[in-house]
Amino acid sequence: MHEPSLPIGALARSVGCNVQTIRYYEQVGLLPPASRTAGAQRRYAEVHRQKLSFIRHARELGFSLPAIRELLALAEEGDSECTRADRIARHQLEAVRRRITLLERLRAELERMLEHRHGRRVRDCRVIATLADHGLCAEEHHEADAER
Amino acid sequence: MHEPSLPIGALARSVGCNVQTIRYYEQVGLLPPASRTAGAQRRYAEVHRQKLSFIRHARELGFSLPAIRELLALAEEGDSECTRADRIARHQLEAVRRRITLLERLRAELERMLEHRHGRRVRDCRVIATLADHGLCAEEHHEADAER
DNA sequence: TTAAAACCTGCAGTCACTGGAGCTTCAAGC
DNA sequence: GCTTGAAGCTCCAGTGACTGCAGGTTTTAA
Numbered sequence: 612m613h614e615p616s617l618p619i620g621a622l623a624r625s626v627g628c629n630v631q632t633i634r635y636y637e638q639v640g641l642l643p644p645a646s647r648t649a650g651a652q653r654r655y656a657e658v659h660r661q662k663l664s665f666i667r668h669a670r671e672l673g674f675s676l677p678a679i680r681e682l683l684a685l686a687e688e689g690d691s692e693c694t695r696a697d698r699i700a701r702h703q704l705e706a707v708r709r710r711i712t713l714l715e716r717l718r719a720e721l722e723r724m725l726e727h728r729h730g731r732r733v734r735d736c737r738v739i740a741t742l743a744d745h746g747l748c749a750e751e752h753h754e755a756d757a758e759r
Numbered sequence: 760m761h762e763p764s765l766p767i768g769a770l771a772r773s774v775g776c777n778v779q780t781i782r783y784y785e786q787v788g789l790l791p792p793a794s795r796t797a798g799a800q801r802r803y804a805e806v807h808r809q810k811l812s813f814i815r816h817a818r819e820l821g822f823s824l825p826a827i828r829e830l831l832a833l834a835e836e837g838d839s840e841c842t843r844a845d846r847i848a849r850h851q852l853e854a855v856r857r858r859i860t861l862l863e864r865l866r867a868e869l870e871r872m873l874e875h876r877h878g879r880r881v882r883d884c885r886v887i888a889t890l891a892d893h894g895l896c897a898e899e900h901h902e903a904d905a906e907r
Numbered sequence: 908t909t910a911a912a913a914c915c916t917g918c919a920g921t922c923a924c925t926g927g928a929g930c931t932t933c934a935a936g937c
Numbered sequence: 938g939c940t941t942g943a944a945g946c947t948c949c950a951g952t953g954a955c956t957g958c959a960g961g962t963t964t965t966a967a
Binding site: 767778 | 944
């Protein structure tokens with residue numbers, strides 16, 4: 612067996628992240644240490660690629676590193692109940708939904724700002740005015756993000 | 760005139776942020792320094808409240824601090840052309856739209872993950888499986904966020 | 908053998924705050 | 938005037954998830 616043969620750069624290219632990120636994941640214990648050549652360079656096996664791919668995919672879905680850590684641990688032991696993983700995913704989904712709602716409001720307001728610009732001088736500028744006077748926006752979006 | 764009379768805590772409450780944030784804005788030069796009491800406590804005037812409100816509102820809309828700095832400068836001199844402010848807002852709107860598109864995809868995938876869970880053991884868990892195997896997601900959302 | 912590309916460690920920086928330690932000042936009640 | 942507790946002060950470190958750099962070493966192909 613000569614399995615672990617992927618240098619860090621090739622691994623990075625293969626999952627679409629950069630090398631510092633991989634070293635960072637190793638440092639914080641998300642990714643198990645690679646084996647090393649005589650000259651101390653990292654060489655990765657297929658199992659690393661799979662785990663890293665899992666992590667990156669989860670990151671793209673917006674999971675935090677602590678959440679991913681837990682998901683990885685759950686994935687490891689295939690016997691345990693799925694409910695915990697479900698709960699994490701559901702939590703994430705709710706966060707995503709909240710964020711979308713918020714962003715939709717922002718989009719609406721920005722569009723309104725840009726549509727209604729009638730002045731070409733700042734003093735009549737809707738963009739500035741809207742920002743200056745919170746009362747000008749139709750919906751109130753005060754409630755505080757609470758997220759991120 | 761006894762204008763500047765608002766202590767930092769009251770100002771914070773009135774715009775819905777916390778006091779450290781206000782001190783931070785002063786530190787990075789977004790908010791002009793408040794006048795001080797004999798005992799060196801900050802006292803704010805109405806103009807500060809307006810400016811801070813502008814900043815917070817812009818932050819809620821997703822503007823970065825550098826962008827806000829520029830918008831504030833523009834708002835200051837009411838004579839200049841509005842186009843710059845427009846460009847900033849338009850740029851921001853595009854970013855918001857991209858973000859929404861991305862998040863909609865994430866939401867769809869998370870929902871799919873959660874709907875199709877048939878196993879109650881991790882080894883059959885759709886959540887874990889989806890994360891482990893990128894091929895399982897219908898749309899591809901690889902292109903790299905590029906945003907935020 | 909040589910040269911360039913890729914790798915290594917260690918540390919600092921990013922963004923927009925947030926939190927804490929340890930101290931001082933203010934305002935209200937007595 | 939005195940006390941007390943809330944609110945303020947400065948300075949510094951930490952957050953999350955990386956990213957970038959300096960200065961050196963290893964690998965690989967020509």
